[in-house]
Amino acid sequence: MRVLVTGGTGFIGERLCRELDDRGHDVTALARNPDDAALPDGVARATGDVSAYDSIESAFEDQEAVVNLVALSPLFKPKGGATHESVHLHGTENVVRAAEEHGLTRIVQMSALGADPDGPTAYIRTKGQAEHVVTDSDLDWTIVRPSVVFGEGGEFVSFTKKLTPPVLAPLPGGGKTRFQPIWVGDIVPMLADCVEDDDHVGETYEIGGPEVLTLAQVAKRARRAAGHPVTVVPVPMALAGVGLKVAGSIPGFPMGADQYRSLKFDNTTASNDIGAFGRSEGDLTTLSDYLGVDM
Template identity: 55%
Template sequence: MDVLVTGGDGFVGRHLCSELLDRGHDVTSLSRTPDPSVLPSEVDLQQGDVTDYDSIEDAFEGKDVVVNLAALPPLHQPPKETSHDSVCIGGSINAVEAAEQHGVSKFVEMSSLGADPNGDTAYWRTQGLGEKVVRYSELDWIVFRPSFIFGDGSETFTFVRRHTTPYVTVLPDGGDHPRFQPIWVGDCVEIFADGIEDDAYDGEVYELGGPEVLSFGEVARMLYEADGKSVEIVPVPMVLATVALYAVDPIPSIPLGVDQARALKMSNVTDHNDVGAFGYDESDLTTLSAYLRGEQRHRPQRRPVPSD
């Protein structure tokens, strides 16, 4: 198959492009500023911005499948020149329209666990609305809703290290919230690739989580322990943290604000983990602690077709 991946040189995209190449597919990465240093040389690079239809349309010609990974990081407020609305909603509209115009067979949308058109934060609200664009299209489609994806290049690791300190760090409610169900990027892209290859998965929304539920504080401790450092977490009341984030919201130089205050109270855990539909048992998946020890695991290569 000939597969186009929007955001193909991003964190998830670079892993997915490599996985698809390993399976024998032709792969094109579409991004605003293509970075050949993070992708295999066999990947075709195309420049385009999903918020600008004319800049991306030609890249969809002759493609069998489009995978839309384009999104802004959920943990920071977006830069002034863009927004979650323009990327998650506008980008999905443009990508779907281009796919329909060029006769693409299947559209795969990476959304996020917690996506909801009526969500409390701009990120989850626009993810939910972006899903609607895909699901109401004329295309065969799949929507994936992963929890926090971890691995080499993970934005979440960068966020944790940037906003905590080793040895002693202050966290709202001692870091008990938010709670995640982290899934390793290697497991995640295998599931995505299975969905791309097998039409039996079409027309469904799949929630994906890893084998354990962890709090923000537990993730921070694991990261610092992997660096050979301890961390003592000093709790502050959630209400004080919320007031502080609301107060800094108008300050452009601080990438935190109201949405991050709301996100502190949310849970990013699956209601029903759909990894089983792709032949995984949760015990087959790589845990965060195993990854940090360099002990990634892989499932058997047989990929069963889901039953009707």
């Protein structure tokens, strides 16, 4: 199959391109700067920005399927003038439009747990709006809603370290927000299965890892792996909100108001759908195993 991967040079995209290439597909990685990526020789490269339709339209010619991975981070404030609306919503609109105009038959859409057009954060709202764009299209669609994804080059562990300095770490609400982190090496084969298997068409999957961890537990594991044990100091959510509103204007500070709001609700699956891919929790890599620390 001829497959276009938008965001094909990113944390997940580069690995998915490799996986699809290994499975014998003709893969093209679409990104704003694809030449810098370490992609296999068999993977073609296309330059474009999903928020600008004319820049991506030609990349869809002669393709059969598209995997739309382009997204802003839910963990860090957007940079460079990009917005959740321009990337998630309008970017998806452009991807669907180009796919339909060039006769593609399938789209796999990377969404997010809790995606909801009426959600509490811009990230969640625009992810929900983008899902409607996909499901209203003429394409055979599959939507994958993962919890946070971790692995080499990923943001989740590094973000947690930024929030939790060594020794004493003040965390909003004591770091009680729950996550269900999944290793990138586990989710990528599932995305590839969605491209190949007709049984996944028309399905929306919530995907998480084998364990549910609070932000405080993640912080302690990440710091222990770095050789810097940490004690979490609870900061009331209301007080944290005031502090983050001020600190969010400081250049380089990782969080703003939207990221603070995201810590007020859990990022876990209602029913982990990994069974649809023939996987069980025992097959998946835990964050502790990845970091090489005891639970």
